[in-house]
Amino acid sequence: MQYIVEQGATHREVLEKVRARYGDTAQVLSHRTVRTGGFLGLFSREGVEITFYVKDDGLRESEKKRADVEEEKRKLLERINQERAIQEVLNEVRSLKTIVEETSSRPATADGEHPTLAVLDRLLEENDFSPAYRAELVARARSEFSLDCLDDYASVEQAMLAWMGDRITLPDEPRAARPRVVVLVGPTGVGKTTTIAKLAAIHNLGMAGAKAQDVRMITIDNFRIGARQQIETYGSIMRVPVSTVETAQDLRATIAMHRDTDLILVDTIGKSPRDAVRLAEMQQILDACGPAAEVYLAVSATTKTQDMLDVFRQFEPFRYRAVVVTKMDETGRVGNVLSALADKGKPVAWITDGQRVPLDIERAHPLRFLMKLEGFAPNRPKLEERYGPVADRQ
Numbered sequence: 001m002q003y004i005v006e007q008g009a010t011h012r013e014v015l016e017k018v019r020a021r022y023g024d025t026a027q028v029l030s031h032r033t034v035r036t037g038g039f040l041g042l043f044s045r046e047g048v049e050i051t052f053y054v055k056d057d058g059l060r061e062s063e064k065k066r067a068d069v070e071e072e073k074r075k076l077l078e079r080i081n082q083e084r085a086i087q088e089v090l091n092e093v094r095s096l097k098t099i100v101e102e103t104s105s106r107p108a109t110a111d112g113e114h115p116t117l118a119v120l121d122r123l124l125e126e127n128d129f130s131p132a133y134r135a136e137l138v139a140r141a142r143s144e145f146s147l148d149c150l151d152d153y154a155s156v157e158q159a160m161l162a163w164m165g166d167r168i169t170l171p172d173e174p175r176a177a178r179p180r181v182v183v184l185v186g187p188t189g190v191g192k193t194t195t196i197a198k199l200a201a202i203h204n205l206g207m208a209g210a211k212a213q214d215v216r217m218i219t220i221d222n223f224r225i226g227a228r229q230q231i232e233t234y235g236s237i238m239r240v241p242v243s244t245v246e247t248a249q250d251l252r253a254t255i256a257m258h259r260d261t262d263l264i265l266v267d268t269i270g271k272s273p274r275d276a277v278r279l280a281e282m283q284q285i286l287d288a289c290g291p292a293a294e295v296y297l298a299v300s301a302t303t304k305t306q307d308m309l310d311v312f313r314q315f316e317p318f319r320y321r322a323v324v325v326t327k328m329d330e331t332g333r334v335g336n337v338l339s340a341l342a343d344k345g346k347p348v349a350w351i352t353d354g355q356r357v358p359l360d361i362e363r364a365h366p367l368r369f370l371m372k373l374e375g376f377a378p379n380r381p382k383l384e385e386r387y388g389p390v391a392d393r394q
Contacts, residue, residue: 004018004022004026004051004053006049006050007034007036007048007050009047010047014031015050022052026053027052027054030050031048031051032049033047033048034047034048035047114147116156117142117150119153121138123373123376126333126374127375128333128335128336129338130309130340130343132343133335141159157376158378161383164369165370168341168348168366168369169346170322170349171322171348178261179255179263180262180264180294181255181292182264182265182266183266184196184266184324185296185315185320186311186315186324187300190298190326192298193219193221193230193231193234194352194355194357195326195361197234198358198361200215200217200234201357203215203263204238214262215240215261216240216241216243217235217243218244218245218264219243220251220266220267221267221269243258248288249288251285251289255289266293268286283318295319295320295321296320296322297315298323298324301328302327302330302331305336308336309343313344320346324352325337325348325364327353328353328372333373337369351368365390367383367384367387368390
């Protein structure tokens with residue numbers, strides 16, 4: 001037999017507490033009124049203390065019942081946890097099934113690429129972008145767009161156009177100097193002489209955002225048949241004086257003679273970028289222009305991508321500050337130009353797109369290139385918000 005003493009606020013509270021634990025096997029032996037709680041006898045409350053006795057058999061039965069209850073609780077919790085785990089697995093399976101169904105519903109490509117990226121990559125290739133440039137754009141789109149967002153072809157296309165436009169840089173404003181000496185170099189046949197004439201006209205007349213200036217032209221191209229006569233004819237029509245020089249000493253003396261002129265434009269001999277000896281000779285002559293001279297590289301938009309990269313590299317010793325892209329009207333693809341500019345990190349200053357002097361020339365603008373891309377649909381208002389407006393050509 002065991003004795004149990006329990007206290008509580010009321011007689012009923014103590015009975016319920018003991019009955020819950022030991023059942024009907026607990027019998028009341030005695031009870032009395034007691035003071036509970038408080039501190040040092042203060043603030044105590046009146047309560048009840050009851051003494052019970054429980055026979056050993058009853059105690060064992062009570063403990064057995066309690067053990068049975070605990071076992072049932074444990075089994076119930078295990079079952080609940082198992083059901084929760086099963087439900088989580090089912091949810092994961094449903095989610096994977098949805099992803100698989102969505103993926104399988106999309107048209108497949110040969111290399112597993114998302115259809116939007118596959119189409120845009122093909123368009124980039126058709127526009128003569130270099131493999132490296134294409135890979136960079138596609139990789140960026142793949143990393144910045146989720147699978148669901150890639151389904152929105154128009155958004156990805158516009159983002160890619162903006163990334164292309166961001167890589168087209170323009171040169172800083174030249175330092176104020178008098179005379180300002182501008183030298184145009186480049187391969188044979190890219191239209192340097194016509195471009196020099198256009199630059200002379202717009203600066204002489206104050207067109208294309210340039211203020212009217214006192215302009216002179218100098219040519220060192222005395223070897224190409226008709227070259228001297230061509231630039232002199234342009235000069236005569238525009239009333240811009242033209243000088244012809246053959247050596248570095250002549251060039252230095254001519255520039256010094258016209259030191260009060262606002263702008264001196266120097267036309268050079270067209271050379272193959274593979275003719276290193278001739279290029280070195282011309283560089284020695286152009287050194288007479290002085291360190292403040294601005295050198296620009298003229299390249300034709302019709303040049304193949306790899307050939308254009310070779311031109312950029314071979315003319316690097318001339319330390320050209322920017323590029324002039326000519327013959328934009330003779331091609332519908334400009335990926336070669338954008339690839340070369342991005343690869344070499346060169347800005348572009350002017351664009352020419354015809355033979356008319358001085359009409360077919362304008363300052364470079366990203367939209368002039370983006371609007372030329374075949375198969376793309378540039379959002380012109382959005383792009384003009386990004387890069388500024390561009391005037392329509394006549």
